[in-house]
Amino acid sequence: MTKPPPIxxxxxxxxxxxxxxxxxNIFLYGTLLVITLYYAxxxxxxxxxxxxxxPEIRMGNIFSPPMEVTFEPWVxxxxxxxxxxxxxxxxxxxWNSVKITIPSVILSIIIASLNGYALANWKFxxxxxxxxxxxxxxxxxxxxxxxxxxxxxxxxxxxxxxxGLVLVHTIFGMPILTxxxxxxxxxxxxxxFKAARVDGAGFWGIYFRIMVPMSxxxxxxxxxxxxxxxxxxxxxxxxxxxxxxxxxxxxxxxIVNSTQGVKExxxxxxxxxxxxxxxxxxxxxxxxxxxxxxAAGAVKG
Numbered sequence: 001m002t003k004p005p006p007i008x009x010x011x012x013x014x015x016x017x018x019x020x021x022x023x024x025n026i027f028l029y030g031t032l033l034v035i036t037l038y039y040a041x042x043x044x045x046x047x048x049x050x051x052x053x054x055p056e057i058r059m060g061n062i063f064s065p066p067m068e069v070t071f072e073p074w075v076x077x078x079x080x081x082x083x084x085x086x087x088x089x090x091x092x093x094x095w096n097s098v099k100i101t102i103p104s105v106i107l108s109i110i111i112a113s114l115n116g117y118a119l120a121n122w123k124f125x126x127x128x129x130x131x132x133x134x135x136x137x138x139x140x141x142x143x144x145x146x147x148x149x150x151x152x153x154x155x156x157x158x159x160x161x162x163x164g165l166v167l168v169h170t171i172f173g174m175p176i177l178t179x180x181x182x183x184x185x186x187x188x189x190x191x192x193f194k195a196a197r198v199d200g201a202g203f204w205g206i207y208f209r210i211m212v213p214m215s216x217x218x219x220x221x222x223x224x225x226x227x228x229x230x231x232x233x234x235x236x237x238x239x240x241x242x243x244x245x246x247x248x249x250x251x252x253x254x255i256v257n258s259t260q261g262v263k264e265x266x267x268x269x270x271x272x273x274x275x276x277x278x279x280x281x282x283x284x285x286x287x288x289x290x291x292x293x294x295a296a297g298a299v300k301g
Contacts, residue, residue: 002147037294045062045269046269050073050074050273051069051071051073051266052266054262054264054265057077076264076269076270077090077274078091079256081267089095090248090251090274093252097230097231097278098243099162100162100166100247104166104170104226107224108173111170112174112181113177113181113222114117115134116185117211119178119182120191121206128251134262135178137175138175138176140186149168150239152169152187160239162241163245169236180222184215185211189210223286227278231247231279231280233249238250244299252271255268255271
């Protein structure tokens with residue numbers, strides 16, 4: 001038998017090719033370009049200004065690259081700029097911020113992960129009431145509780161110390177972190193929890209052997225949120241610490257807002273960039289896990 005001739009259809013077949021320069025693409029990429037320039041331009045100005053000497057800055061062209069690159073403003077910002085009565089730069093504030101951030105992040109994440117794990121998998125009497133009260137605390141403005149916390153820290157003997165500020169950051173990190181961990185643990189397959197219970201695993205065994213190894217994305221989200229929030233905090237730092245224990249943001253404020261002598265914009269810009277390097281580095285290193293964790297933590301309410 002002879003095969004019937006193939007049926008030829010009129011016109012081209014397959015999906016219609018998209019034009020590269022369509023109106024949609026022009027609008028989309030144009031908008032993205034404008035947004036990118038909006039956020040990148042101030043950073044560019046900060047970087048080039050921090051690499052210039054004051055005579056070149058006084059010429060007035062803030063967008064021009066430095067004619068002669070100098071790192072002296074960075075050295076002065078780190079170790080010589082005056083942050084009040086002392087002129088030690090940001091170095092003291094940097095180490096204070098490290099001493100505040102590391103224990104605050106560790107304590108808040110450990111406690112919040114345990115809270116979220118218990119609320120998601122171990123239903124106890126009053127769990128919903130406890131969770132409601134905890135989340136309600138996330139919506140109370142910080143300013144309302146400033147003075148009561150001052151009284152509490154004073155009575156505990158922690159006012160003006162790094163330990164007091166660590167306690168404050170740990171407590172204020174609880175509501176949002178507990179919500180994230182609870183939602184993430186609720187999104188994990190319930191069969192894993194039930195199988196572990198059948199095998200005889202208890203509260204801590206399931207937490208350390210099953211939940212923690214499967215929760216790297218949400219732990220990354222918690223670390224980024226806490227490091228960024230604590231490192232960039234100014235309000236708690238200036239209220240609950242003293243001149244010897246000021247975090248980096250308070251030291252930066254004292255440098256930038258100093259009214260004595262000549263305004264050295266290159267040192268101010270260098271100090272600002274140095275202060276923001278830690279949270280920026282953490283975010284760029286783990287940004288992909290941050291997006292994954294946020295998406296996973298938002299699956300269930």
